[in-house]
Amino acid sequence: MNYEKRQMRLEADMAEKGIDALLITHLPNIRYLCGFTGSAGILVASLRGLAFFTDGRYTEQAHAEVRGARVVIAKGMPMESAARWVGGQRGRQVVLGVEGEHVSMATLARLRKLLPPGLRVHMVSGLVERLRMVKDAEEIALLREAVLLGARLLDTAVRAIRPGIAETAVAAELEYAARKAGAEGMSFDTIVAAGTRSALPHGRASAMPIPKRGFVILDFGVILAGYCSDMTRTVHVGKPAAEARDMYDAVRRAQQAAVEIVAPGVAVHEVDRAARSVLRRERLDRYFTHSTGHGVGLEIHESPRLARSKPSNSARSDREVLAPGMVVTVEPGVYIAGKGGVRIEDMVVVTDSGCDVLTPATKELITI
Numbered sequence: 019m020n021y022e023k024r025q026m027r028l029e030a031d032m033a034e035k036g037i038d039a040l041l042i043t044h045l046p047n048i049r050y051l052c053g054f055t056g057s058a059g060i061l062v063a064s065l066r067g068l069a070f071f072t073d074g075r076y077t078e079q080a081h082a083e084v085r086g087a088r089v090v091i092a093k094g095m096p097m098e099s100a101a102r103w104v105g106g107q108r109g110r111q112v113v114l115g116v117e118g119e120h121v122s123m124a125t126l127a128r129l130r131k132l133l134p135p136g137l138r139v140h141m142v143s144g145l146v147e148r149l150r151m152v153k154d155a156e157e158i159a160l161l162r163e164a165v166l167l168g169a170r171l172l173d174t175a176v177r178a179i180r181p182g183i184a185e186t187a188v189a190a191e192l193e194y195a196a197r198k199a200g201a202e203g204m205s206f207d208t209i210v211a212a213g214t215r216s217a218l219p220h221g222r223a224s225a226m227p228i229p230k231r232g233f234v235i236l237d238f239g240v241i242l243a244g245y246c247s248d249m250t251r252t253v254h255v256g257k258p259a260a261e262a263r264d265m266y267d268a269v270r271r272a273q274q275a276a277v278e279i280v281a282p283g284v285a286v287h288e289v290d291r292a293a294r295s296v297l298r299r300e301r302l303d304r305y306f307t308h309s310t311g312h313g314v315g316l317e318i319h320e321s322p323r324l325a326r327s328k329p330s331n332s333a334r335s336d337r338e339v340l341a342p343g344m345v346v347t348v349e350p351g352v353y354i355a356g357k358g359g360v361r362i363e364d365m366v367v368v369t370d371s372g373c374d375v376l377t378p379a380t381k382e383l384i385t386i
């Protein structure tokens with residue numbers, strides 16, 4: 019990984035925002051910037067370079083993994099060492115940025131007590147996350163591997179599905195196969211939602227047995243070398259009625275329309291609109307209750323969010339424009355309470371001219 023390039027880009031962004039030092043506490047951001055994969059540490063990026071603070075449990079790991087930052091093993095709390103180090107900065111006025119979205123009120127209060135007077139603390143939002151939005155070639159290769167491993171698990175899940183078996187048993191087979199294939203873990207709680215439960219967009223596998231007839235939504239992902247995969251397929255137990263087939267077909271066409279529009283320069287809300295307008299023609303858009311997709315990388319949900327545009331909202335999130343190297347999901351769905359739901363999700367990478375679909379699995383309706 020090219021940590022030096024990432025660190026230089028962060029420094030340039032900090033200079034532009036007038037931030038002299040940035041206290042990075044969000045672990046995926048730390049991993050992205052210096053390579054540390056442990057679960058406790060603080061990275062400070064500053065005019066004096068980078069320093070990584072952790073405790074004695076991570077001495078060996080920090081020295082082995084951290085790139086481009088001085089490693090400091092704190093005697094007490096890493097936060098105290100980090101604050102002392104920031105306080106020792108030269109210069110008349112130091113502006114310290116903290117990751118507003120990731121720091122609790124309690125931590126912030128403690129931090130203010132530790133810092134010398136005169137040091138200004140600024141909340142920053144998404145500074146490192148913005149860098150992480152565009153993946154480099156090495157990251158795309160890792161994401162591709164994670165997606166391939168994940169997609170191979172669909173067969174296992176499909177083989178496990180039969181009426182009467184609990185959703186959790188299907189999830190168990192899938193997760194066991196994932197581990198055996200080398201996954202570090204699942205990127206989120208596996209979703210197996212059968213029958214009327216398929217109308218729950220986030221129906222984590224429950225003890226409910228698979229009914230004799232109906233949709234089963236399978237939404238799952240693996241973590242490989244730190245990178246997440248995310249895919250959804252909806253299968254049908256028993257012969258689907260015409261209405262179920264039409265619903266599946268509408269979601270499939272909506273998903274395809276959204277994938278087809280993904281290209282550099284396209285605003286994220288346009289991808290969402292492409293999916294939604296197919297469903298609107300089928301009078302199903304009111305059952306599509308979430309956004310069309312999200313970025314994926316070291317975390318399962320990253321920027322950008324492929325959401326509907328809100329004219330009243332001055333936030334920039336829906337004005338985000340796709341750029342080569344972004345890896346996003348495309349996952350429209352339809353959920354009808356009391357009946358069932360369908361979702362189809364692929365991961366795609368934005369290329370120079372359009373996009374590559376990373377997920378290789380079929381989108382034909384599988385019936386069991």
Ligand code: ZN
Pocket residue numbers: 237238248249250363
């Ligand atoms: Zn998913």
Ligand code: ZN
Pocket residue numbers: 248312347349363
């Ligand atoms: Zn997703």
